[in-house]
Amino acid sequence: MTKKFNPRFEDKIFNEKIKDIDLIMPPEIYRSEGLSFWVDKRTIFDEYFIVDKDTTKKVSNIHGKTLTSVVRPPDYKNISNFIQQSSSGEYINQQMPKELYEFIFPPRVWMSNNINEITNMYNVAKIAKGNVLAGGLGLGIYPQYIFALDRPVESITIVDNDKDIVDVIGKILLDNFKDKKIKIVYDTIENFMQNTTEKFDTVYLDTWGDLNFKFLFYINYLISMADKITSENGIIGAWGYKHMYENFLDIVSQLDDHKDAWEHFYTTKNEVIIKYIEERKQRPEMTKKEYMEFANDMILNTIDPTPIELTMLLSNNTNLNKKFFY
Numbered sequence: 001m002t003k004k005f006n007p008r009f010e011d012k013i014f015n016e017k018i019k020d021i022d023l024i025m026p027p028e029i030y031r032s033e034g035l036s037f038w039v040d041k042r043t044i045f046d047e048y049f050i051v052d053k054d055t056t057k058k059v060s061n062i063h064g065k066t067l068t069s070v071v072r073p074p075d076y077k078n079i080s081n082f083i084q085q086s087s088s089g090e091y092i093n094q095q096m097p098k099e100l101y102e103f104i105f106p107p108r109v110w111m112s113n114n115i116n117e118i119t120n121m122y123n124v125a126k127i128a129k130g131n132v133l134a135g136g137l138g139l140g141i142y143p144q145y146i147f148a149l150d151r152p153v154e155s156i157t158i159v160d161n162d163k164d165i166v167d168v169i170g171k172i173l174l175d176n177f178k179d180k181k182i183k184i185v186y187d188t189i190e191n192f193m194q195n196t197t198e199k200f201d202t203v204y205l206d207t208w209g210d211l212n213f214k215f216l217f218y219i220n221y222l223i224s225m226a227d228k229i230t231s232e233n234g235i236i237g238a239w240g241y242k243h244m245y246e247n248f249l250d251i252v253s254q255l256d257d258h259k260d261a262w263e264h265f266y267t268t269k270n271e272v273i274i275k276y277i278e279e280r281k282q283r284p285e286m287t288k289k290e291y292m293e294f295a296n297d298m299i300l301n302t303i304d305p306t307p308i309e310l311t312m313l314l315s316n317n318t319n320l321n322k323k324f325f326y
């Protein structure tokens, strides 16, 4: 693992000041407008900041806050993967009507300016410097915090592979920060990092939709690409890495007491935990200290460039307005 990346970087430090920084958010966008995403807006007074898996902190907005949520439908081209993964193993015809797809895989919030998201962005923006590369654009929160914090930044290049995000959110950002050196590129971050001849002082990677440690081998690949295009004293950030990394180590520390659960992990197709279990089986003599070190080394240093869908799509923790459904 490159020294430019700190896997233990804490991006969940709450600070009351974060609430007071105004962010420019897109207007409400209806599904009927035909974009790849829609925008839901509602006023909220209380939010819950997730401190750790057992603790939340209530954050109140006395005058109300407009919660902006970007919602999108399931990614139809990837549905078949989930069907293959279903534990019952049944095959569902991919030509099924959209209404039925959406019943199984409902629209979900893709990104928002909720207190957890903005706290992550604020903390990574706090260390941005020089020429910055960000992948992707999302709601453009990260660059806005860089400007609000007056970071010593010369330019920001933002790469996003969603044309509508680039057109709509990119335009809002460019229109509102005309005095800043911002370049928005419509491309995948993978392609961009592969082909660019530029060097950056900060690379911030935030292109996955969930914090699942099964993504880590691929994220390590993205970090290894970022390493090649960052200056000698450059820094690399990756959204939620610490959370996924610690979650993996936490599971590993419990695994030996639950050997009966090992087979279950094979059905989840979580390559990270399967690789660990396979290796662990080969080395039955390892002490706890040894296997924790082994797991740590494996999770930080395994790089897998196999393209994977970095979104689980299955969760539906939203309370969406009916207008988003068929």
Ligand SMILES: C[S@@+](CC[C@H](N)C(=O)[O-])C[C@H]1O[C@@H](n2cnc3c(N)ncnc32)[C@H](O)[C@@H]1O
Pocket (backbone or CB within 6 Å): 110, 111, 121, 135, 136, 137, 138, 139, 140, 141, 142, 143, 159, 160, 161, 162, 165, 187, 188, 189, 190, 206, 207, 208, 209
């Ligand atoms: C969670 S958002 C990023 C939020 C952002 N950090 C902010 O400040 O609002 C993820 C973004 O990454 C984009 N994306 C997903 N996969 C990508 C890829 N392979 N290359 C470039 N952009 C990608 C999505 O279109 C989406 O806009």
